[in-house]
Amino acid sequence: MTVIQIHAPTSNSDDEEIEQFYQDLEQTINDKAKKDILVIQGDWNAKIGSKESTGWEGTTGDFGVGKTKDRGIMLLEFAKTHHLVVANTLHNHKLSRRTTWHSPDGVTHNQRDYILMDRRFQTGINRPKTRTFKKSDIGSDHDPAMMTFRMRLSKEKKVSHRRAKFDLEKLKNSELAKNTKEEPNQLKILQKCEERRELKKNRFTNNENLDQYRKAKEEVKRAIIKAKDEWVEKQAEDVEQSLAVNNSRKAYNVLKSLTREKIRSKADILGSEVRAAIIKLKRNKAPGFDNLPAKLINCGGEPSVKTLHLLCNRILQTGKWPTQWTQSILIPIPKKKMSKNCSEHRTISLISHPSKVLLTIILNRIKPGIEEILDESQAGFRKDRSTVEQILNLRLLSESQRNHQKNVFLNRL
The missing domain is CATH 3.60.10.10 (Endonuclease/exonuclease/phosphatase)
Structure with missing residues (x-):
């Protein structure tokens, strides 16, 4: 005004x-x-x-x-x-x-x-x-x-962020596994590898089986080399297209990924670790920023394990986390009904469920080392341990001092 x-x-x-x-x-x-x-x-x-x-x-x-x-x-x-x-x-x-x-x-x-x-x-x-x-x-x-x-101000319309709801009941249908999409070349190579594996079992029974095995082995090698050449050619086309539209950053990143030496860590994450972490995920939990429910990952089967296995190893090698894994949704929950004061609320944070898989793997790996460092008196947040004995000792000490009319001081670290 x-x-x-x-x-x-x-x-x-x-x-x-x-x-x-x-x-x-x-x-x-x-x-x-x-x-x-x-x-x-x-x-x-x-x-x-x-x-x-x-x-x-x-x-x-x-x-x-x-x-x-x-x-x-x-x-x-x-x-x-x-x-x-x-x-x-x-x-x-x-x-x-x-x-x-x-x-x-x-x-x-x-x-x-x-x-x-x-x-x-x-x-x-x-x-x-x-x-x-x-x-x-x-x-x-x-x-x-x-x-x-009297000024009548219009209320600001809240932008509704409706999140997609997944029909998780359909995951119980075993036929959904057939709908898993894979690259045609990869599927052909996997089929040839399976044929080679079957021929390998009986390769020494006669000369004909041995020749078939060797022929299948050579076909697998040629298919892998051809797929690799096609992939490199596709990367080269991406570089040319990026340079044609003056997107030098993308071209540089592609060339860098092709030429640099990839040093694999000796402690690569295993598929069994990923599978065990997925099983531990609690279902019926609200999804995080990426809107992926835990039940969807649990029911995803081997495709989910393979995808998260590759992703976790990629994060381990590059040291970079996906952006959505680093974001969380804070939900305020009132401690009292109809409360409007911030001090009378507590918050819960909804984090990405796929990130919990990697966090669980890291926790399982560092647990043995931490157990050696922690003192025996440390009981909180440890498996098969309780703080009942510590609480009992504090209570006995405080009662003893009160009986002698002495002050008791508790130093909490």
Whole structure:
């Protein structure tokens, strides 16, 4: 809201001074923010008059004072040009609540002070409470005029982030395993490897079986080499396309992935570790930022194990976690009903379920080393251990000291 306080030139001023006043006021209006509600108030030194709304509908009301003068017409023209309404002429108050100026002899009473505001917001004006206040001890021949305005702000619409719901009951259908999509070349190579594995069992029974095994072995080698060449060719095409569209960063990353030496860690994550971690995932838990339910991973079978196995090893080698694995959703839960204070809430954090698989693997790997370091007195958060003995010792010590009327100090680390 922009409020402009003015004092117009008096009746003794010439027309040029009046025109300059309205030009300066118009410039001030143009400088305000367009979204602001405009209110202009003050001593206009003009008379709009009563029952003068004919021809000025929407600009003034019928409840002014006196007769319209030339300065009043200039004021109405200015208000109509800028889509303003004279607020203190809209309600039929008694005369003493409309007049704003009194002559020194107390005989003449006029209305010279007006409050103008944006016409589109006039429904927020409380007309009965927009009036002049008499007997105000302010040492002036003017009475203060007040407008009561109620601003109705529209509520900001909340953007609904609807999360996709998975029909997890369909996972119980064993036929869904057939819908697993794999690359055609990979599928052919796997089929040839399976045929070679079957021929290997009986390769020494006769020469014909041995020849078939050797032939299948060579076919597998050629297929792998061909698939590798096709993959390298595809990477080269990606580099060329990236350079053609001036995407040098993508081209550099592809070349870097092809040329750098890949040092495999001796402690690569095993598929059995991933499988065991997936089994430990608790079902019916809310998903994290990536919207992947734990039940979906549990029922995914071998495809889920293979995918997470490759992903976990990739994270282990590069040291970079997926962005969605590092984000969590904080849910505030009130400790008391209908509580609005932040201190009376606790929060839970929803993290990504696939990240829990890798965290479980890391925890299982560091547990043996931690068990050797921890003291025997440490019982919290340890398997098959309880803090009952420690609590009992503290209670016995405190009771013993109280019996001897001595102070007990507990140092919590």
